[in-house]
Amino acid sequence: MTDTPFKRRLAVVVSGLCAFLMLVPVAAHADPDTDEQGIDSALSEAIDDYIEAEDALNTAEARQDDLNDSIKDTKDSIETLTSEVNDFAVAAYLNGGIPSTMSVLAVGDPTSAIDGLSTLSYLGDQSGAKLQELIDAQVTLEAEELALEDEIQAAADALADIRDARDAAAAAIAADGTGSSPGPQGGNARVPDAAPRNTDGSWPYESCSVPDPTTGGCITARTDHALKQAIMAGFDRYTKCYRSAEDGGEHPRGRACDFSVDVGGFVGYATGESKTYGDNLAYWFVQHADLLGVKYVIWFNEIWEPAAGGWRYYPGCGGGSPSCDHTDHVHLSML
Numbered sequence: 001m002t003d004t005p006f007k008r009r010l011a012v013v014v015s016g017l018c019a020f021l022m023l024v025p026v027a028a029h030a031d032p033d034t035d036e037q038g039i040d041s042a043l044s045e046a047i048d049d050y051i052e053a054e055d056a057l058n059t060a061e062a063r064q065d066d067l068n069d070s071i072k073d074t075k076d077s078i079e080t081l082t083s084e085v086n087d088f089a090v091a092a093y094l095n096g097g098i099p100s101t102m103s104v105l106a107v108g109d110p111t112s113a114i115d116g117l118s119t120l121s122y123l124g125d126q127s128g129a130k131l132q133e134l135i136d137a138q139v140t141l142e143a144e145e146l147a148l149e150d151e152i153q154a155a156a157d158a159l160a161d162i163r164d165a166r167d168a169a170a171a172a173i174a175a176d177g178t179g180s181s182p183g184p185q186g187g188n189a190r191v192p193d194a195a196p197r198n199t200d201g202s203w204p205y206e207s208c209s210v211p212d213p214t215t216g217g218c219i220t221a222r223t224d225h226a227l228k229q230a231i232m233a234g235f236d237r238y239t240k241c242y243r244s245a246e247d248g249g250e251h252p253r254g255r256a257c258d259f260s261v262d263v264g265g266f267v268g269y270a271t272g273e274s275k276t277y278g279d280n281l282a283y284w285f286v287q288h289a290d291l292l293g294v295k296y297v298i299w300f301n302e303i304w305e306p307a308a309g310g311w312r313y314y315p316g317c318g319g320g321s322p323s324c325d326h327t328d329h330v331h332l333s334m335l
Contacts, residue, residue, distance in 0.1 A: 179236025217242025
């Protein structure tokens with residue numbers, strides 16, 4: 001396969017992926033402070049690599065769309081010109097072709113007759129030449145299309161590998177539990193990747209089958225996706241998802257996570273910067289509920305449910321504890 005600028009960019013991204021995959025397991029045994037910095041840096045680099053690989057794939061796919069349009073236009077032109085050439089041939093045959101011109105030369109101005117015949121011959125030759133040019137162009141375009149398909153497949157495979165590496169870095173941060181990011185401010189958080197849906201747009205049923213990096217229990221694939229996407233958006237503080245001892249609720253089914261708004265654990269009633277962090281996180285889940293598959297969000301004595309039309313009062317479980325009132329963490333439940 002011929003070397004192209006696209007392939008060279010792809011090679012650079014894949015090389016970065018290999019370097020990243022070597023970094024993550026080493027970081028797990030480093031000094032805690034160095035570990036956190038290394039994991040955060042690895043995630044940032046993995047996200048950048050993913051964006052670059054995604055852009056490369058999108059560019060190649062856009063080129064493929066343009067190429068398909070060019071092939072279609074060329075085929076349409078070939079069809080039109082073929083029809084014109086056929087018409088020309090039929091007309092020449094019905095009129096007796098070149099031999100009938102002898103009668104033209106015998107009557108009238110011979111010079112005019114010869115000019116007319118030369119013009120007809122020229123037009124026929126030009127149509128044939130143009131037709132051949134279009135056929136050659138179609139062959140070239142189709143060959144380019146086949147080469148581009150190989151590049152797109154290679155880019156898609158690389159993107160999948162980089163996505164896995166990116167998600168592994170996010171899972172490492174969730175498992176570490178010591179994230180201290182202030183979180184994105186003013187609604188400037190990263191837009192999450194959409195969680196997979198059925199072909200009819202509905203959400204597939206998912207069991208508690210994915211390892212929960214925050215507890216060692218299990219969560220659903222959709223919950224795992226939301227957890228990692230939140231971390232990638234900058235919400236990386238202490239989080240716990242699976243909880244087997246709870247009676248009822250979404251945690252035992254792997255469909256819920258509690259995101260602390262403080263660094264290192266569930267500290268207590270949120271104020272100041274911690275309250276802002278929680279506000280931003282709750283807003284982010286609500287803003288992207290349709291992409292992630294959010295069932296409801298609880299934060300600061302309020303619950304948000306799409307079916308209920310938005311936020312409403314949430315009474316907690318009495319006693320005014322931060323845990324019950326959800327004033328020390330944002331609760332996320334998934335469909």
